[in-house]
Amino acid sequence: MNDPVARWPVLTAVGPYALLAFLTAVTVAGRPASDASGLTDLVLPALLAAWMLGVYTLRPAWRRRVRVMAVFFAVLVVLWAVLVVRSPWFGFFTPAVYIYGFHVLPWPWQPVGIAAVGAVAGTAQAYGVDKTTVAGLVTYGAVIAANVIPMCTFAWFAWRDDERNEERDRALDEAREANRKLVASLAENAALHEQLLARARDAGVQDERQRMAREIHDTLAQGFTGIISQLRAAEHAGDDPPGWRRHVAAATGLARESLSEARRSVHALRPEPLRSARLGEALAGVAERWSVLHEIRVQVTTTGTARPIRPEAEAALLRIAQEALANVAKHARATRVGVTLSYLEHEAALDVRDDGGGFDPARLDTAGESPRADRGGFGLIAMRQRIESVAGTLQIESEPGAGTGISARVPSERAEA
Numbered sequence: 001m002n003d004p005v006a007r008w009p010v011l012t013a014v015g016p017y018a019l020l021a022f023l024t025a026v027t028v029a030g031r032p033a034s035d036a037s038g039l040t041d042l043v044l045p046a047l048l049a050a051w052m053l054g055v056y057t058l059r060p061a062w063r064r065r066v067r068v069m070a071v072f073f074a075v076l077v078v079l080w081a082v083l084v085v086r087s088p089w090f091g092f093f094t095p096a097v098y099i100y101g102f103h104v105l106p107w108p109w110q111p112v113g114i115a116a117v118g119a120v121a122g123t124a125q126a127y128g129v130d131k132t133t134v135a136g137l138v139t140y141g142a143v144i145a146a147n148v149i150p151m152c153t154f155a156w157f158a159w160r161d162d163e164r165n166e167e168r169d170r171a172l173d174e175a176r177e178a179n180r181k182l183v184a185s186l187a188e189n190a191a192l193h194e195q196l197l198a199r200a201r202d203a204g205v206q207d208e209r210q211r212m213a214r215e216i217h218d219t220l221a222q223g224f225t226g227i228i229s230q231l232r233a234a235e236h237a238g239d240d241p242p243g244w245r246r247h248v249a250a251a252t253g254l255a256r257e258s259l260s261e262a263r264r265s266v267h268a269l270r271p272e273p274l275r276s277a278r279l280g281e282a283l284a285g286v287a288e289r290w291s292v293l294h295e296i297r298v299q300v301t302t303t304g305t306a307r308p309i310r311p312e313a314e315a316a317l318l319r320i321a322q323e324a325l326a327n328v329a330k331h332a333r334a335t336r337v338g339v340t341l342s343y344l345e346h347e348a349a350l351d352v353r354d355d356g357g358g359f360d361p362a363r364l365d366t367a368g369e370s371p372r373a374d375r376g377g378f379g380l381i382a383m384r385q386r387i388e389s390v391a392g393t394l395q396i397e398s399e400p401g402a403g404t405g406i407s408a409r410v411p412s413e414r415a416e417a
Contacts, residue, residue: 091124118148223258304343332356
């Protein structure tokens with residue numbers, strides 16, 4: 001609400017009393033000394049001043065009580081109307097009464113009070129009009145309308161302006177609250193982002209550790225196992241110089257190959273056999289070298305139309321073939337091994353089968369947290385982790401006395417796309 005009391009506190013606190021005192025002095029001075037109503041002209045203004053002082057000026061807390069202020073304003077208008085009827089000079093007190101009306105009356109009662117003030121002000125202005133005639137009454141009504149209509153219209157515009165201001169203030173408050181929540185949300189998101197980054201870094205470190213463990217297991221560990229096997233064979237071939245030299249040469253070749261794989265792992269390159277050959281050719285080369293070392297016949301077969309697959313998927317299949325052959329050499333006691341690479345419509349499949357002693361897959365902890373390396377458990381875990389890292393699948397089929405079959409499949413659709 002447009003509040004003149006708040007805008008001009010000194011003027012509105014002192015002005016009505018000063019104006020009322022001036023009008024009282026003018027009224028009393030204008031009456032003849034013989035007029036007995038002079039005392040009334042002093043008592044009524046004093047009563048009005050006391051009412052304003054006791055109910056409004058000295059009681060700031062009462063200004064928020066709607067009913068109290070309604071009674072205050074009604075009595076104020078009645079007392080002022082009596083003064084106007086007695087002396088039209090008190091019509092000049094109209095601005096003070098308007099200020100009170102705009103300040104203490106809420107909407108929609110404000111236009112009613114303002115209309116009452118306009119009627120009293122019009123009465124003062126039409127004091128000299130003859131109200132006993134029709135023309136006089138019309139003139140009197142026109143004067144009152146000239147006071148009431150503009151002031152009520154102003155009251156309506158002031159109320160609309162107050163409503164817009166309140167709506168704007170509410171919108172600003174809502175915007176501030178939204179901004180506060182947004183800042184809090186951004187801070188929370190930043191904290192969550194930091195947590196996600198930390199978890200991603202931890203996951204990346206863990207994945208890299210697992211990758212390096214698989215790399216070491218699939219390259220250096222297998223190479224060292226082959227070297228030890230060849231050196232042991234060389235020890236048993238002490239009376240056979242050609243055999244001894246053959247085993248030592250094989251151990252030397254394995255050492256060179258393991259060193260090459262170690263360097264490749266450091267530089268994060270593709271497996272050495274895949275650097276210069278296709279997957280089928282690389283599998284044939286790995287199987288041939290393994291067959292020469294362990295003197296076990298390996299048959300390598302490629303079926304279907306070769307389809308491009310991702311390099312990391314090719315590397316995973318090659319490593320699984322190497323690990324499967326290493327397990328055959330360590331555990332299977334097989335006489336024949338078959339390696340089959342099949343290019344299907346949407347995937348590539350690698351199957352490694354042997355006719356060895358087999359095992360019970362349920363007794364191997366292929367998914368536990370602490371596998372037994374001496375039982376070959378980590379090799380199977382590494383196979384599964386490696387194939388799952390390229391969105392592939394791994395199946396192991398075996399039973400005691402019936403050999404073992406390992407089947408790995410990777411998708412080829414993405415590579416085609």
